[in-house]
Amino acid sequence: MAQKNKLQFIILGLLNQQPLTGYDLTKAFDDEIGEFWQAQHSQIYPQLKRLEEQGYVTHEITVSGEKLEKKLYHITATGRQLLHEWISVGTPDLTATKDEFILKLYFIQTDRDPRLLAMLQEQLTLHTAKLAHLQQRLATVFPQAKAAKQHYGHYLILQHAIGREDYYVNWLKQTLKALPE
Amino acid sequence: MAQKNKLQFIILGLLNQQPLTGYDLTKAFDDEIGEFWQAQHSQIYPQLKRLEEQGYVTHEITVSGEKLEKKLYHITATGRQLLHEWISVGTPDLTATKDEFILKLYFIQTDRDPRLLAMLQEQLTLHTAKLAHLQQRLATVFPQAKAAKQHYGHYLILQHAIGREDYYVNWLKQTLKALPE
DNA sequence: AGGCTCATGTAAGCGGTTACATGATTCT
């Protein structure tokens, strides 16, 4: 069902590692976590406010330079508890992957459709690039296999994403090969 | 970016096969197409209205029984053109798969986390069931391989989804096996 | 001085879900 506000848990999860400002959180969504979840600052700041009202986070004000005030957010004990519960409860809803290319494919009637070749080739290019990007990420984030032990979940999902893209690329190649002449 | 109203194209795609009522379309999202896209009637009826205002569909009223009026929608020539264009233009945005389980995994620090085993096992159960369901679908929708030629896209995406789930299941099994003791 | 980054907010709009609301037809 619905989207049930996963953003709040991501914020708690990030604050659980270290105190951060709204700006820091926004950057985290551009870099690291942006690989599999997106959020803009216009969504993050109000969410932080709500989390604070509910007692899951607090903030302290730090001043940079002359008068620039930064709100450094900390997770509270109840926040930590909420995060732990979210991870612990079951995750029974498999989110349907809303892949626009797959959607378009559904409306292709025959293997002789003149659009099919270009569509498959475009996706092959895109997914090949994505695969390379993910492999690059794995190499930079976990340069030696040992490091994976400290951020095991992150390692697992990167490795999972690589496997997924690898399958996608192979499926595209195979489908292209099976096309008539 | 964004969601750019894919629903309108799905409706056009379905109406391109045969005239349907809003109710029929709603059912299509419960059955067949529901495998990879969802929509409720509260979204479909207003969308049909908009599509008609824009000239992409028309409707004729048919009466069932004494006085129950059904609006049977037909795609127009310009609607067919819009659909064709949507399929023909590129699909360069790879939608990030927002898998809640994967998200939770990100916050697992070590391979000794006591929650990891149950989480992986739950997903294995769910994805094994999904895989079986998809294989069942393929067998019922395309009982003989010949039929695939008439609905090639549908055949391809079912077969693709099966491969994807198969990978997911294997990844889970492998990850479970690699867990300490 | 100018431009980029840091830093925090609000507003409008869209796509989607859930709930509210009504009535006819068909099947048991």
Place this chain on the structure above:
DNA sequence: AGAATCATGTAACCGCTTACATGAGCCT
């Protein structure tokens, strides 16, 4: 007669994106 299904709509709300808005600090 009652229940399930057929059939069509509206309203409220939520999550998210895009755009609007403001100002400080840092680097060249």
